[in-house]
Amino acid sequence: MTSSFDQTPSSASLIRSPQLVREILRLLQPFWKVILLTTVAGSAGGMAMAWALSVINGALVSAVSTQMLLGFAGLCALSLGGQLVAGVGNSMLGQKIVARLRQQICSRILRAPLSLVEQQKSDRLLAVLNGDIDKIAELGNHFAGYTTALAIVIGCLAYLLILSPPMLGLAMALGAIGWALNHAAMGHWVVHFDRARGLEDKLQKQYRSIIEGAKELRLNDARRRRIEYGGTDLTSHIARLNSRAFAIFWVVDTASIALVFVFVAAALALRPYLGIDGEAITGFVIVILFAKGPLEELASALPVFSQAKIAFGRVSTLAVTLDEADEKERSPNAPCFRQSLGLRNVRYAFASPDQHSDFDLDIPDLEIKRGEITFIVGGNGSGKTTLVKVLLGLYRPHAGALLLDGQAVAPADIRAYRNLFSGVFADYHLFDELVASPGSEERVNAWLHRFGLANVVDFERGAFSTTDLSTGQRKRLAFIHAVLEDRPILMLDEWAADQDPEYRALFYTTLLPELRSAGKTVIAISHDDRYFNVADRIIHLSRGRIVAIEPRGSQAGKHAEPA
Known part of the structure; x- marks a missing residue:
């Protein structure tokens, strides 16, 4: 039986993809310089870290020279500097995007016809202004780490290509299987996230009843219990939906990590049959184990991206709805009133x-x-x-x-x-x-x-x-x-x-x-x-x-x- 809590519209049905893309591009357009700087800095830091791995691998199979140590120190400095610039820049960018979203939504609400604002209901508007924008802010605050992790993974793959094309093929196969697992799982956890987000509107309404109806609830125990039990059921249902979504994610994430160890073991076991030298195998093991951290960070970004996409869909739907009804007025100066x-x-x-x-x-x-x-x-x-x-x-x-x-x-x-x-x-x-x-x-x-x-x-x-x-x-x-x-x-x-x-x-x-x-x-x-x-x-x-x-x-x- 379908719960009454599940009767919530999907964010996919709220706004079409082209509209969503246009809204995202319009939002990001004023910040393109900062986006470019942080992306370049994060990518440079990630690539430098991957390059440093090649230096380490070379040092394991040959003598360590002063030039090698200086190069390693320079790569570490570049990596740390790139991550610092990307981290600070993306944090500032995330806060600016959140501020701009709040400003735009408030401005659109103020310009929209009163009848439309009344139809939207205050709890829905508050859910967008608070919950949805906070989800987008969460993505913005961690975006620098995601871009750096992606750059490290790309750099590691580039190093494997230089080191041994067969090892690159093995790593690409690992990545393909991991991507397929996550893509299949995402379709399931997004449904749970979407339903949970739909219930947030009802939760805001519940909050308002608790706060604004405080006097009445204290005079009527039956109503108070109904509100209390209803709030408990609602919050528990939201928690269950989110828990199921994250449970699916962690199962797939654990399976992906297990794949890393399986592929490392396979590379070691197949070494005699592949005719690959020790440096290539050592490099592969180092790269895969090192890239495990960035890969886990990228995997952890998937639920955050999913929730942010749902949130941005809701924000964009509201923005488009209010924009379509925007009262394109002329001068606000009052006219003369004579008769x-x-x-x-x-x-x-x-x-x-x-x-x-x-x-x-x-x-x-x-x-x-x-x-x-x-x-x-x-x-x-x-x-x-x-x-x-x-x-x-x-x-x-x-x-x-x-x-x-x-x-x-x-x-x-x-x-x-x-x-x-x-x-x-x-x-x-x-x-x-x-x-x-x-x-x-x-x-x-x-x-x-x-x-x-x-x-x-x-x-x-x-x-x-x-x-x-x-x-x-x-x-x-x-x-x-x-x-x-x-x-x-x-x-x-x-x-x-x-x-x-x-x-x-x-x-x-x-x-x-x-x-x-x-x-x-x-x-x-x-x-x-x-x-x-x-x-x-x-x-x-x-x-x-x-x-x-x-x-x-x-x-x-x-x-x-x-x-």
């Missing part, structure tokens, strides 16, 4: 890769006027937050147009359009640093006093001293962030829902009228019907449709407009 913003024949439908949903937003016509307070109301799942995200340019409508002062906003201008807005979402993230105009410290302190936070939070060097506050206090800090950005339009999603009655009343009866008097346009999602009179207009939503637009406040003399 209104709105929607015309807009339709937005969710396309979730994990589940089917028949919900769609369908707005034939909507206008929000400058300087007005607009409430968006409706039951849970009516589409309030989706409507707001479309209005703010965070979701691209699948049909219709987003309007600014009666003109459609071009896709390339969406980024600039978003700079008209500040917002506090229901699932907001609270930053400690404040991005506001210079000289805003007095305004911040005034707001801290007004919100009863002056003795709780300090504002120094452009940042709040803490964000470890109650839910209501954190939301008040988020409000300060939004207001001090000084954008013409402010969006507030259920801002007063977590506030004490005092601050709820302050918000509706004082702050919103003050914002309107200051010329701000306010879009608020609200369920506080006792304060609906504060709004100039109330938009009623049900199942993604506007069912009524109700005038209030300064528009109270007008009748409700049917959708």
Whole structure:
């Protein structure tokens, strides 16, 4: 029976080989000089070490001269110097590649459409940013040793060619059998590595549940046990898959080492029949036994390469996915907002890769006027937050147009359009640093006093001293962030829902009228019907449709407009 844990996509199915090669070349292109230097240095060091073997073998069958000792010392110095340059260079290169990967992925996430980022899920993104890139870093940190080992093996083969072509043939046969064994085994261990990597996304989700659900888990033992046992099963399954992969590797690696001794014994046994002189046999034995270490290092690189390839496949898949949806925007400067913003024949439908949903937003016509307070109301799942995200340019409508002062906003201008807005979402993230105009410290302190936070939070060097506050206090800090950005339009999603009655009343009866008097346009999602009179207009939503637009406040003399 197939475990449910095994239902994970193969990295091979995520991205095609040509795309993967293009991604690798694009990543390495800025570092080609360092790559060339380290490759040459490592190869020179490896070749020098192989050459030193020939000197040693010659010294065993003839007299040792001063010239031979000097040559041997020079080769040792060249070998050590080459390994040093290759090691330092590849270590620096590995760290630069990791830094570049992290920078590129973060940049692509920031540029990609919000809907696509939400589809990717935070645990998947964290698994790529942490686990996958760490696997690539591991390969980079050991790459110098691999290149040097390869150069030593190549140098040893070159020496055997000079020493005795039959001995070279014997060594090549040994290499061919070892390669065939490892190639056959690799197909099996890669499958296990790939499945284990697929489970890392679920493990990240498990970690988030343990950390973010700490309070709830301590209140519900049954849920805590379920999470604990589920995490145990998941981590154990990952460990089993990786253990099987490494077990296959070590079995093949041990068999390859055994082959070395078999071939040495065969060479010694067949010497009388092959007519090969003692120097050739001695050289063969020395070379094979010496090359055993580099060969083992190259063999140990295979699992690292396999894991790095899987990781790079995941990283590249994410990069290509985000690149294809990159919002190629023009200038980020906010446009002028003179009269209104709105929607015309807009339709937005969710396309979730994990589940089917028949919900769609369908707005034939909507206008929000400058300087007005607009409430968006409706039951849970009516589409309030989706409507707001479309209005703010965070979701691209699948049909219709987003309007600014009666003109459609071009896709390339969406980024600039978003700079008209500040917002506090229901699932907001609270930053400690404040991005506001210079000289805003007095305004911040005034707001801290007004919100009863002056003795709780300090504002120094452009940042709040803490964000470890109650839910209501954190939301008040988020409000300060939004207001001090000084954008013409402010969006507030259920801002007063977590506030004490005092601050709820302050918000509706004082702050919103003050914002309107200051010329701000306010879009608020609200369920506080006792304060609906504060709004100039109330938009009623049900199942993604506007069912009524109700005038209030300064528009109270007008009748409700049917959708």
